[in-house]
Amino acid sequence: MRLKIIGSAAGGGFPQWNCNFRLSRAARAGEQGFAPRTQSSLAASADGSGWVLFNASPDIRQQIAQTPELQPAPDAPLRSTPIRAVVLTNADVDHVAGLLSLREREPFAIYATRRVLEVIAANSIFNVLDPKIVPRRLLPPDETVIIRDARNRDTGLSVESFSVPGKIALYLEDASRPAADFGSEAGDTIGVRVSAANGGKAAYYVPGCADINERLRIRLDGAACLLFDGTVFTDDEMLTAGVGQKTGRRMGHLAMWGENGSVAELSRLKIGRRVFVHINNTNPVLDDTSPERAALRTAGWEVAHDGMEIVL
Ligand code: MLT
Numbered sequence: 001m002r003l004k005i006i007g008s009a010a011g012g013g014f015p016q017w018n019c020n021f022r023l024s025r026a027a028r029a030g031e032q033g034f035a036p037r038t039q040s041s042l043a044a045s046a047d048g049s050g051w052v053l054f055n056a057s058p059d060i061r062q063q064i065a066q067t068p069e070l071q072p073a074p075d076a077p078l079r080s081t082p083i084r085a086v087v088l089t090n091a092d093v094d095h096v097a098g099l100l101s102l103r104e105r106e107p108f109a110i111y112a113t114r115r116v117l118e119v120i121a122a123n124s125i126f127n128v129l130d131p132k133i134v135p136r137r138l139l140p141p142d143e144t145v146i147i148r149d150a151r152n153r154d155t156g157l158s159v160e161s162f163s164v165p166g167k168i169a170l171y172l173e174d175a176s177r178p179a180a181d182f183g184s185e186a187g188d189t190i191g192v193r194v195s196a197a198n199g200g201k202a203a204y205y206v207p208g209c210a211d212i213n214e215r216l217r218i219r220l221d222g223a224a225c226l227l228f229d230g231t232v233f234t235d236d237e238m239l240t241a242g243v244g245q246k247t248g249r250r251m252g253h254l255a256m257w258g259e260n261g262s263v264a265e266l267s268r269l270k271i272g273r274r275v276f277v278h279i280n281n282t283n284p285v286l287d288d289t290s291p292e293r294a295a296l297r298t299a300g301w302e303v304a305h306d307g308m309e310i311v312l
């Protein structure tokens, strides 16, 4: 199985359009060690010719332009795509807005939880993808599902989805229910185990996660590869950077560092390759030479960049 991280930044991307924080400034200036990154998305393929996307970011047009594998093959029909399906891990703008760029009556399948399918159904703008051409399919919790294209042909990839502590999309928050995590429910945010029928090892993709509980630890133990939520390095990073009022936790993202951060919480697990994805533009690890980046390296973690490929 081939995995390509086509977008390694969190919502907003890096640099973010309106961000004047030092990291976005350095990336905008083209400084060495501050690689620009597009918004969160992963592509996977069992055979190298058909691809399944995990999330469709607002940068999808650019991501396809930068990824020859996702472009129509030279001998393919006049209108075609190697993208067979899109699996959604939540309904956040950075994970669903790219669906709108995939209009043009091109068949592929959408897979999501009931909660996320309801959001897509409730927002009529997504009808630019005619469900007769782009079927919407349910990912039932804790079941392994063979991912099939719009015509039900097996892509060779299977996905097992599992609910993770997370949050409802920002634009769906119920402000009157802060204690109920603003109306968040199971299925608003999921992680996925991705595997190929033709062999090789499975990968876990968890681009949003608010907390690591024992259930998740047990699930991830022994994984060959984990691509995990790397939004913020420290929980209060956006406040100390002066760019916002929200903590990582308030946004549904567990910090990398600290006593209860993901590095510490996952440290005792046997995991082959640990890679942070969904990196926010305030996260100091976006500077390749930062001490925070060095600390991650020492702890056995990689930081994803756009175009990063993993073969399992
Ligand atoms: C998130 O990951 O928390 C969201 O992408 C935030 C957002 O939608 O702006």
Ligand code: MN
Residues within 6 Å of the ligand: 010, 011, 040, 092, 094, 095, 278
């Ligand atoms: Mn996001």
